[in-house]
Amino acid sequence: MANYLKDENHLIVWPVLKETYYNDLCICNIVMPARYDMTTNELLDACLDTYQVDKEKSYELLLNRADGDTVVPMNISLKEAGLRNGDYLTVVTA
Structure with missing residues (x-):
C-alpha cells in the first residue's frame, strides 16, 4: 500500500456498510x-462489490468527520467531493 500512495492521484478510504454496525459501534471498516x-x-x-450486497437497493455514501456526517454528492470526482486520504465513509440505504 505504501507504493500506491506515492502517486498524488491515489488515496485510501475506510468504508463500512451501515448494516455491519452493532449498537452504534462499527465492527467492520x-x-x-x-x-x-x-x-x-x-x-x-x-464498496458495494466489496461488501457483496444487493445492488437492486439504492445506496449513498456518508462522509464521517469529527464535525458530523455529510452525504457525498454523486456523479462528481472524489477530489470535487472533498474526500481526503484516510477518510471514513458509511454506505447506507437511501
Missing part, C-alpha cells in the same frame, strides 16, 4: 484504494 479522479459513483460501486 475495511481499507480501499481509490483515486481522486474516480467518480463517487465508481467508489460506491466498488
Whole structure:
C-alpha cells in the first residue's frame, strides 16, 4: 500500500456498510484504494462489490468527520467531493 500512495492521484478510504454496525459501534471498516479522479459513483460501486450486497437497493455514501456526517454528492470526482486520504465513509440505504 505504501507504493500506491506515492502517486498524488491515489488515496485510501475506510468504508463500512451501515448494516455491519452493532449498537452504534462499527465492527467492520475495511481499507480501499481509490483515486481522486474516480467518480463517487465508481467508489460506491466498488464498496458495494466489496461488501457483496444487493445492488437492486439504492445506496449513498456518508462522509464521517469529527464535525458530523455529510452525504457525498454523486456523479462528481472524489477530489470535487472533498474526500481526503484516510477518510471514513458509511454506505447506507437511501
